[in-house]
Amino acid sequence: MQPPSPGQQYPPFQQQSPQQWPQQPYPPQYQQPPWPPPYQNQVLQAELQRNYTPAAWLCAALSLLFVIPGLIGTIIYLFEAQGIKKRTGVTPQGYGCLWAILIWCLLPMVGGIGLVSLLLLGSLASAGH
Numbered sequence: 001m002q003p004p005s006p007g008q009q010y011p012p013f014q015q016q017s018p019q020q021w022p023q024q025p026y027p028p029q030y031q032q033p034p035w036p037p038p039y040q041n042q043v044l045q046a047e048l049q050r051n052y053t054p055a056a057w058l059c060a061a062l063s064l065l066f067v068i069p070g071l072i073g074t075i076i077y078l079f080e081a082q083g084i085k086k087r088t089g090v091t092p093q094g095y096g097c098l099w100a101i102l103i104w105c106l107l108p109m110v111g112g113i114g115l116v117s118l119l120l121l122g123s124l125a126s127a128g129h
Contacts, residue, residue, distance in 0.1 A: 047084045052077055052094030056101050063105045071105040074098055 055077045063070025078098045085091050 044088065047088055047092075048090060050081075050084060050092045052081050052092055053097050054094075056094050056097035059098070059101050060104065063101065067105055067108060071102070071109075074101045074105055078102060 056074070059070050059074040059077065061070075062073055081092050081095045081098055085095065
């Protein structure tokens with residue numbers, strides 16, 4: 001379409017309703033893919049069904065033998081469970097168990113540090129007399 005010459009008038013503007021607009025499909029590069037992609041539905045379902053109770057039991061058994069590896073395992077599983085909770089908005093099964101095992105692993109450490117600090121304070125107090 002060429003612009004009108006200097007002596008030529010523009011055609012009058014005609015308002016069209018949306019039903020009169022040409023119905024052209026978008027080019028393939030602009031068409032939306034099905035959202036979310038099908039594989040993401042499977043990943044989401046797997047995350048919603050994840051159960052951390054066996055992992056909590058494993059960390060509890062490990063912490064009975066070795067406290068530090070049990071604590072490390074508990075922290076790793078706890079971060080993973082928190083990530084799933086953030087992504088899905090649903091608390092996974094066994095999440096509370098992991099927190100209980102974390103507290104269980106930390107209590108001997110906190111108690112040991114408290115005992116050592118009491119012994120040091122006691123020895124300092126007795127050395128001052």
